[in-house]
Amino acid sequence: MSDRRPVILRPDELPAKDRGAGARTVPLVTSGRGATTFLNGITSFEPGAAIPHHTHNVAESVIVVEGDAVVDIDGVRTLLRTFDTTFVPANIPHHFENASGSSPMKIFWTYASVEATRTIVGTGAHSRVDAEHPDGPAGPADLVHESALITVLPGREERFEAAVAAAAPLFQQAGGARTFLLERSCETPLQYRLVVGWDSVDDHTSGFRNSPAFLRWRELIAATIADLPQVTHFRHVLTAF
Known part of the structure; x- marks a missing residue:
């Protein structure tokens, strides 16, 4: 949790x-x-x-x-x-x-x-x-962001978006999960990017991926995607404005 x-x-x-x-x-x-x-x-x-x-x-x-x-x-x-x-x-x-x-x-x-x-x-x-923070450093704020590039099958965009919305509680209850958002490409409407903030890479790769919630997540989107998501992880470097 x-x-x-x-x-x-x-x-x-x-x-x-x-x-x-x-x-x-x-x-x-x-x-x-x-x-x-x-x-x-x-x-x-x-x-x-x-x-x-x-x-x-x-x-x-x-x-x-x-x-x-x-x-x-x-x-x-x-x-x-x-x-x-x-x-x-x-x-x-x-x-x-x-x-x-x-x-x-x-x-x-x-x-x-x-x-x-x-x-x-x-x-x-x-x-x-x-x-x-008066008690010292307030804790780690540099989340690891999982960025998953997902291509959806033509005509299944709305169904995919509904599936992601249904999956949000699975991520919210996962250990180390902090943020969750879905973006859609303007130039390539069949492409989406799911961005999940984690406390660590392990929270995602060892924790969530080895849980029943991960299997349920894949079940929810299976009939809507053209291929497996392309996943990479990023850390914050700079906030300029």
Whole structure:
């Protein structure tokens, strides 16, 4: 069985990281807590506090959840009220400040990838956001992606797609399985790519392939495919934006 479980996270019960200059961060959804596609958390600012100007390698969205803030996005400063929301694409310098000298301020942030990094503009200091977990590194986030190129028999596309949807729970319950998606070629409509994220190659090749679920998976798609899937495995190298 996969170790993914629903979790309730209570910020006041979780450890916080002191960011310095009056800012403290509580990571919420991290790779160590099961995230595979995004990260989020809360940063609290004391009156007048600010964090350094920085960039990320992925898109970021921030919601002001308490107080008033100033956001500086590439030199443009904007006053934000509670629940105002920002979206900043990758590689654009920005930072947040508490607009009040007497009241606290909090933001709720989300990064579009577990591979998110932060680079401080003034110093060039560079770190992985998910490695800032107060208890140390949050766990492996570099999933192995199984990429299966599958050619479908003419006229059986809808039946194949339905079979893959029916098979999704087989993968979801497999040990080490994290993500599951199906893509269809625009240029060659009979070609599909199934991408499954695994904690390790062994979880796929030794675990899933030796399980009854694998046999059931092959049974579901057998009458719809032209040949056996062509399978390769990949690891993440770079997220540029």
